[in-house]
């Protein structure tokens with residue numbers, strides 16, 4: 001009888017082409033809209049994730065930091081990290097590798113009459129390894145550059161573009177604080193995060209930066225290093241705290257005048273932002289589920305009258321409730337799966353197409369959960385609204401089903 | 406005794422008003438009888454037929470079919486009765502619009518679990534007997550009223566039920582097709598089928614060997630017809 005019921009359902013699907021088509025279409029649109037939206041948003045997520053990964057791993061950053069009441073208060077007690085602090089940490093803590101002090105300044109750069117404010121960082125040669133960002137063209141800053149205080153600069157790609165440095169920027173000179181620096185390398189592209197370019201920066205040897213900005217770089221200075229063994233991270237943080245407090249002569253009852261942050265902390269602060277985005281995404285997914293669901297429901301409910309009469313006729317000539325239910329269940333499952341499968345393909349296609357057409361949009365990414373959610377929800381609604389009214393109609397006296405309008 | 410009806414009552418509640426569509430009706434029908442039911446519009450003929458066809462449930466009273474109380478049957482037993490014991494011809498045909506004539510006739514056989522090949526043979530033979538084999542692959546909306554009615558009759562007969570219930574089967578037919586259909590029904594009766602037929606027209610009612618007349622849900626006359 002099962003095979004009979006399957007044939008009956010398939011026969012009913014084929015003999016009511018328009019109705020079957022509309023039902024399939026409803027489910028298809030439901031699934032496709034969910035998948036498209038999720039694919040696009042997951043694409044954005046994936047690219048944010050990737051950029052966070054690019055920030056490097058097992059990196060510790062120490063920055064000058066105090067809890068200041070006011071700006072005046074801050075300027076009075078302005079904390080500092082010195083090159084000597086950096087040397088002391090490197091000497092005293094063996095777990096530290098690739099230690100590099102960074103001097104960061106927002107500065108004007110000039111080239112061929114064009115001016116731009118960008119962030120200038122004075123760095124060590126180890127910067128590449130610590131940050132996991134490497135030079136793409138030319139070379140990076142070397143130990144010799146540091147030793148001889150060379151006026152050389154490695155540029156982020158955004159500067160090359162916006163300053164119109166041309167096809168072959170290496171060898172040209174730009175002005176930083178009115179001092180000419182020779183371009184020796186171009187960093188690899190990092191893209192953008194929340195609409196801000198991550199390639200808008202210039203790197204110079206830390207010794208040259210000190211010459212440029214003075215011995216004390218003030219609150220812009222930071223020290224970055226990597227920890228060889230991640231398990232030692234907490235111990236290293238503790239050691240840094242002890243050494244720096246001693247060097248800065250901080251009494252026991254006073255707080256640190258620096259802040260130690262790890263990659264983990266950065267990821268945490270990112271995930272705060274992503275949580276907000278996730279909430280918005282869930283809202284959008286919810287709306288597309290609703291829209292898709294209403295579409296499916298509508299088509300199913302529109303046919304209820306016609307189908308109730310059909311049920312009346314079938315019962316009048318000998319169908320049992322079970323016969324009716326299994327026919328409608330098989331019909332709904334078949335159409336839902338058909339619509340669901342096409343919907344998934346269409347949704348993925350649309351997502352990729354949209355991601356391609358919007359400039360600078362990251363590639364779409366369809367996670368399994370979105371497929372399962374879209375498919376499960378749409379087929380669920382399709383089956384529910386296909387079978388539930390049928391079940392109700394099948395419980396009626398045949399004559400009441402026949403009279404339904 | 407094929408049909409035994411005792412105090413059969415059907416009351417509809419329309420708003421706060423009770424409509425006694427059928428009011429304590431009692432009668433019996435023997436196997437092989439040809440009974441016609443007559444009466445003015447609204448007298449309760451269709452209500453009675455729907456109850457006899459197990460398509461509706463009475464408010465009160467008993468209906469025994471072959472000695473079994475129909476009200477005690479469950480869904481599956483009722484389905485079996487509708488499928489094998491009764492062939493019902495509706496005034497409004499009630500064919501499935503998506504199916505061809507052949508597949509409409511086939512439906513009762515599906516629920517009777519007749520194998521597919523046999524089903525199609527039987528359905529086609531039935532349509533042939535109705536003179537409809539040339540229209541076997543037409544859908545109901547491609548058929549005339551008379552043709553649809555013949556498909557509906559074919560569907561009612563295909564499982565060879567002992568009892569045939571026809572609610573104004575000639576209501577939508579011209580006089581020529583009416584006579585053809587009546588000839589067919591009389592033929593079935595001669596072959597032993599029990600027939601209950603609702604009609605407005607006295608000369609059609611008179612073709613039966615017994616006529617019950619309803620008025621306001623009550624039997625006002627029950628006579629044998631001399632032929």
Ligand SMILES: Nc1ncnc2c1ncn2[C@@H]1O[C@H](COP(=O)(O)OP(=O)(O)OP(=O)(O)O)[C@@H](O)[C@H]1O
Pocket residue numbers: 417418419424425426444445446447448449450451452453
């Ligand atoms: N579903 C219903 N709800 C309320 N009243 C109904 C319902 N069905 C029938 N009736 C009422 O029951 C009475 C009998 O109706 P029925 O259909 O049996 O009449 P009938 O004799 O078949 O008439 P006709 O010759 O016009 O077909 C009528 O007064 C009708 O209004």
Ligand SMILES: [Mg+2]
Pocket residue numbers: 450451452572
């Ligand atoms: Mg009637």
